[in-house]
Amino acid sequence: MNTLVRTAIDYEQLVEVIGDAIVVADASGVINVWNPAAERLFGFTQTEALGNSLDLIIPERLRERHWAGYRKTMASGETRYGHDVLRVPAVHKDGRALSIAFTVGLLQGPQGETTGIVAVIRDETARFAEEQSLRKRLVELEKNISLERSPTGNT
Secondary structure: OOOOOOOOOOHHHHHHHOOOEEEEEEOOOEEEEEOHHHHHHHOOOHHHHOOOEHHHOOOHHHHHHHHHHHHHHHHHOOOOOOOOOEEEEEEOOOOOEEEEEEEEEEEEOOOOOEEEEEEEEEEOHHHHHHHHHHHHHHHHHHHHHHHHHOOOOOO
């Protein structure tokens, strides 16, 4: 017979030591949790991030679209991305582009109202660049194969 053993967990310590960035924002998009992994990923210290808008890490060209979806999610209490891994561009403090992958969860208050969102984020910039390079190489190879097979190609 399996019995579930419950162990007390220090959730603040968990957020501090986990390797993925954890960012929590309230219903208006103000950051209220920013762990050390978020500092490493985005370059903003906890002091710089806390109390500021998620605009810190959202590329300017995507902000309007982001906020439209964010407001809709906060109003409805539902996200279409519940268990999906999202892959989107982000921006580092120094201005360089990042490619991130993350999952989101909605936070609720005592009456079931949506009070914010938590995102668990990891950097996929290197993987994204590698995939782009492989796609480009594949296109080149397919083009070369087509040329070799064409009647005017040199075979």
